[in-house]
Amino acid sequence: MGEGRGPQPRVVIVGAGLAGSLLATLLGRRGIAVQLFERRPDPRLAGAERGRSINLALSARGLAALEQVGLREEVMKLALPMRGRMIHDVDGGQNLQPYSADGTRSINSISRALLNATLLDAADATPGVTIRFGHRLTELDLDDGLLTFDTDAGPVPERADVVLACDGSYSAARRAVTFRQGFTFGQDYLGAGYRELTIPATAAGEFAMDPAALHIWPRGESMMIALPNADRSFTCTLFWPTEQLESLRTDGEVLGYFRRHYPDAVELMPTLAEDYRLNPAGSLVTVRCRPWVHRGSPRGEGDGGEALLALVGDAAHAIVPFFGQGANCGMEDCIEIDAQLAACGGDWATALERYQCNRKPNTDAIAELSLDNFVEMRDRVNSPVYRAKMASQHWLERRLPGRYVSRYELVSFSTTPYADIAGRMRRQNRATAGAAGAVTLAALAAARAWQHRRDEAQ
Ligand SMILES: Cc1cc2nc3c(=O)[nH]c(=O)nc-3n(C[C@H](O)[C@H](O)[C@H](O)COP(=O)(O)OP(=O)(O)OC[C@H]3O[C@@H](n4cnc5c(N)ncnc54)[C@H](O)[C@@H]3O)c2cc1C
Structure with missing residues (x-):
């Protein structure tokens, strides 16, 4: 990084999404001047894009981060707590699976636009942070520390010593290093894509389903989920192999498919055919790359024009959304960047190296957990074996508080490093194998008996 330019390096953040606006606020509060560039117009004025992840589930890790900038309470006022999964059968039956052993812990449904607006307001109000909307990064030359932004007024150059790339899964900043020697990069598309749909409030202005749950319709090949919104609607997301998502061409085909597979939901979706036609299909990608931190090469002796680049958030590690953890x-x-900067006395090169070293194993771990959870949500959540396993885990959690904690709780209700979760699960499973097996068998027998009674009654 350039030397001899005085104590304050020029810091640029690319992308004012969730990570970029939070990072700008954290750095500004540390007294670091930051320029934050965003390709879109100000979303607080322009509104959200149609059909693009309208809400998301915020849990312990995101809340802990918001706490650091004093926004936890403000954000929680905008959020709707969801205490469990409500599973919808094809025949219209529903069963609630609490997320925590005592049934009280919740993940929180929040409007992405409101969350982003709150974070942008905080960045705006932080001395030293300048936000420039309508600036799309098109080129990044690390050797010269030069960024070029496309704007309505033409290309705008900008110089930086430190570039923090928070520009999402298809990061333009990352493209600048993709062909560097030693850069390993993988972009894996899940066979399934998604389309967002709506369950509006009822005519009486009420929620059409229980708002304290995340609703899931597991159907094997396809799956739909729904999260509540503050206006008493639900945003539904249909996950389905991409080619199938595109296979329903007419309104009649859409309605026919939903009546067969999602009969209880279709009754609540008066704009289903229109939403299906107009909302774009999105794709789901896992990005794995390393290193996340890059350094430009000086052009000549004493040049000092080179810059440091670090990839952050989805730009470094986009994951599929099935554990609700990408934004968290x-x-x-x-x-982590903020903490390392404090620990290193503002030495950016060391702080960013440590950030990468500490975070990479964790983001690798949550990427795998998220892929596994797709199979669990789509195929297993409604099976008697799965329900029995959950019941036995909750029993163990109640009996052995602190000594047995389920994987879901460790991911969503704790800040235990993701990379430590698999090891912890193995250790506690070994320690409780006998008890867990006995309880699972008992719970399984009870679930089978219940299913038998229900089948007899039909
Ligand atoms: C369907 C779906 C559901 C999800 N649900 C959840 C959930 O429940 N919980 C959860 O935690 N996560 C969820 N996620 C993941 C979450 O949305 C992402 O992990 C999170 O948005 C990443 O934040 P980010 O700031 O890194 O990137 P982004 O939110 O993508 O922000 C990137 C920003 O950079 C800007 N930008 C892009 N390119 C440029 C450029 N060239 N120049 C300037 N600016 C640029 C963009 O406009 C954007 O503002 C979900 C994702 C999807 C797709």
Whole structure:
């Protein structure tokens, strides 16, 4: 990084999404001047894009990060707590699976636009932070520390000593290093894509389903989920192999498919055909790359024009959304950078190396957990074996508080490093294998008996 330019390096953040606006606020509060560039117009004025992840589940890690900038309470006022999964059968039956052993802990449904607006307001109000909307990064030359932004007024150059790339899964900043020697990069598309749909409030202005749950319709090949919104609607997301998502061409085909597979939901979706036609299909990608930190090469002796680059949030590690952790995890990145900067007395090169070293194993771990959870949500959540396993885990959690904690709780209700979760699960499973087996068998027998009674009654 350039030397001899005085104590304050020029810091640029690319992308004012969830990670970028949080990171700008954290750095500004540390007295670091930051320029934050965003390709879109100000979303607080322009509104959200149609059909693009309208709400998301915020849990312990995101809340801990928001706490650091004093926003936890403000954000929680905008959020709706969801205490468990409500599973919808094809025949219209529903069963609630609490997320925690005592049934009281919740993940929180929040409007992405409101969360982003709150974070942007905080960045705006932080001395030293300048936000420039309508600036799309098109080129990044690390050797010269030069960024070029596309704007309505033409290309705008900008110089930086430190570039923090928070520009999402398809990061333009990352493209600048993709062909560097030693850069390992993988972008894996899940066979399934998604389409967002709506369950509006009822005519009486009420929620059409229980708002204290995340609703899941597991159907094997396809799956739909729904999260509540503050206006008493639900945003539904249908996950389905991409080619299938595109296979329903007419309104009649859409309605026919939903009546067969999601009959209880279709009754609550008066704009289903229109939403299906107009909302774009999104894709789901896992990005794995390393290193996250890059350094430009000086052009000549004493040049000092080179810059440091670090990838942050989805730009470093986009994951599939089935554990509801992408944004939570990106916010944890920001906290780690801030903490390392404090620990290293503002030495950016060391702080960013440590950030990468500490975060990479964790983001690798949550990427795998998220892929596993897709199979669990889509195929297993409604099976008697799965329900029995959950019941036995909750029993163990109540009996052995602190000594047995389920994987879901460790991911969503704790800030235990993701990379430590698998090892902890193995250890506690070994220690409790006998008890867990006995309880699972008992719970399984009870679930089978219940299913038998229900089948007899039909
Ligand atoms: C369907 C779906 C559901 C999800 N649900 C959840 C959930 O429940 N919980 C959860 O924690 N996560 C969830 N996620 C993941 C979450 O949305 C992402 O992990 C999170 O948004 C990443 O934040 P980010 O700031 O890194 O990137 P982004 O939110 O993508 O922000 C990137 C920003 O950079 C800007 N930008 C892009 N390119 C440029 C450029 N060239 N120049 C300037 N600016 C640029 C963009 O406009 C954007 O503002 C979900 C994702 C999807 C797709």
